[in-house]
Amino acid sequence: MADKNGYALAALRRTFGYGTFRPGQEEAVDAIVSGRDVMAVMPTGGGKSICYQLPAARPGTFTLVVTPLRALMRDQVRHLDEAGVPAALIDSGVDERERAGIYAKAIAGGLRILYVAPERLHTPDFAEFTRHVAISLLAVDEAHCVLQWGGDFRPSYMRIGEYIRGLEPRPVVIALTATASRTQADEIIGLLGLHDPVRIATDADRPNLHLSVVRARPRERAEAIIRWARTHQGSGIIYKENRKGCEQLAATLRAEGIDAAAFHAEMGDADKKKVQDGFLSGSPRVICATSAFGMGVDKPDVRWVLNDGPCKSPEAYWQEAGRAGRDGLPAEAVLYWSPGDWRWLRRAAWEARSRAEESGDPARIHAAELMDTRLDAMDDYCQTSGCLRAAMLAIFDPPGTRRPDCRNCTNCETRTAAETRRTADSASRKAARRKREDRRTRARTGESTPMDREAIRAACTYVANIRRARGHGVRPSVLAAALHGSTRHAVTEQGLELIEGHGAFAGRSRPAVRGMIATLEAIQAIDTRTGTVEPGPLFDLYMEGK
Structure with a gap:
């Protein structure tokens, strides 16, 4: 084992220039090299990509990476090429002739990693390609998207398990996500059909994030959010529920002299790229976005994230909040809510259950039934008087874990001030x-x-x-x-x-x-x-x- 780990570390240094592994990376690499499936839950910025890129760099292997993130595809292919690892991507911008060239290169053994969107898996030309190439490793990035709330965002994720079952010979499979509770990790394993996977769950805590929960009426929330963006420096993300809300808030902020732009799924690819690239370079300073924004956007110096209303699950909220402070410096995550939010969220859960029951798909029905449980957990987070961080991390931690108060959330600060007065x-x-x-x-x-x-x-x-x-x-x-x-x-x-x-x-x-x-x-x-x-x-x- 020592020799194997020493070889992996040497390969990490030689190929990617890193002197040490981050938590969980070495365990994932070792499992893959040993032929084991992996379920990896690692925080945003925790280096998930190394878990499959390092094994993929081995001569004579071919790795397929399924990801919904076009920006991530482009960035990682560029970095891999710079590291001397032959890589390619196929997205909507790659024409039929270019795809044929990529397929031929992979079949000939000249490609180590290929990135594709989940929609690509069931297209006729890709199905034909996979009959002629031996896939050594299949990596499912953002694996939480196989769940119902993620399936609404990218329904093709629901069919990845079907694709894996049709591969012969079956490759090693690794599923990676930054946001999956213990229960959700079990669901992902079942939906993807992972075989007795090595389970890796690094600490989901982001101790540099200061957490706040604010109960306020919708109009008060709007005023508070505008005031926050005006008085707080640095780049920030404001999450809204829908396109109209994003566009209206961005226009309001611009009228207040704040460099802001909207981002949502209905925008064209060129407009999305312009906003994303601008945000990475510092303008716009503030993004008003739906949940479509954030995954794969590598901007470590986001100083604050505001949520105008609760998410559909604590896991979804933790992923959005975790986009602040990836550089390890102090950052703020503020969640605004009011009792009226739960009415439409509960209705959305009911409608999702109805659609799932109409489909007759047992997996969808089971996932939909869990939506109310996740809303309950989100409601508990909003209304707890205890430590906000402990309440959030309880869904990620192993059973029986007890965390001390973090002293870096509004609830802890309230109690700390009271305790200090009592002691004195x-x-x-x-x-x-x-x-x-x-x-x-x-x-x-x-x-x-x-x-x-x-x-x-x-x-x-x-x-x-x-x-x-x-x-x-x-x-x-x-x-x-x-x-x-x-x-x-x-x-x-x-x-x-x-x-x-x-x-x-x-x-x-x-x-x-x-x-x-x-x-x-x-x-x-x-x-x-x-x-x-x-x-x-x-x-x-x-x-x-x-």
Whole structure:
């Protein structure tokens, strides 16, 4: 084994110039060379391509790579040619004569790797080609597309298993994806017909990603997203559900002076290439895209990804969020949601089940039945009060795995701030806290902290100003600190000290201001049940001073 691994490392250095393997790569290469199928789940930027490119570089072998990504095909063929590994691709831009030349070269042993789209597999000329060439290794890239939610994007992925079963002799098969939970990996193995595969799952964590979940109404979301793009530097991706939303948001951002463009599946190939290439070179700075954008786009310095609404599964969301910060530097992933999102998502799941049942295909029916389970998991992520990273990674980690709080998500930061305050409390602070709880109890029973109408109106005005500036509310503790005039990190990181009304109650004690928050909720001026301060049923009346 040591000799074999030493040979693989030497081949890696000689062919591709890398001094070491990344996690999971060596295990995948060893399995392929030993004739074993592989199911590899490795994060975006984890070097999945080396897993099949290194075995493909062996003399006397031929590797077929199935991928939906034309940009990836072009990039990898260019890099392989530079490394001295004969490679080619066939896409819609390759005419019949060129295809015949590629087929002849492969049959003659002059080609090591051929990249094709899944639609190519069942065309007559390709079927004839595969009867005359021995495929040593078949790599299925973006293998999560064989699942139902991916099948909607590329239905031909659903037939790859059928193609593999028809090959004689059967090649070694490796399936690769950045986003598959344990359950989904099992589904992929079954749909592709992998034989007792070596399963490789590297850590799905992206610790440099700061995770945020924001509950906000659609109009508030739009305002917050525009404000984010205006105030945050670096390249960013904003995911929308449909073409119309992408185009409208891109136009709005351009009107705000932001270099933005739309990207969706209905665009022509030339327009897609122009946008993709421009984004890679820095202009446009912001892409407003559907889920059609991102796979195979090798841009490591995306600084933020915003999702205007939840995805159909946590796996899909993690893949989109993971397009930020592939260079390892700090990056942001923000998910905006509102209860109305789930109505259309649940309806879409119901319609998918209906279509699957009409088809009579057991695999499609089973996949469709799992859609509600994935929506439940996505809903849990949106509404958890625990660590966002731990909640997301629980679907990827082996059973029984326990992760500590990441301290790099909004939920952890909320708890960390509270824990820090508790640790620092002296006996006198503890006594003050007991008194504060007494005041809150009185507020809930109608014995609220005294506040005149002017004070109530001043507090409500500041709440309204914050919502206009940020697009959503803040935590009650942060609002109290800001009203008291604090400039601690939780206040300044959100720019609350710059909003009119900051320090409106600087003359009162901090416990008194915190008690006022409880009073405001008791009189229905505000509502904090979502974890942030939102207008209560009587908010507008108090704003008018009544």
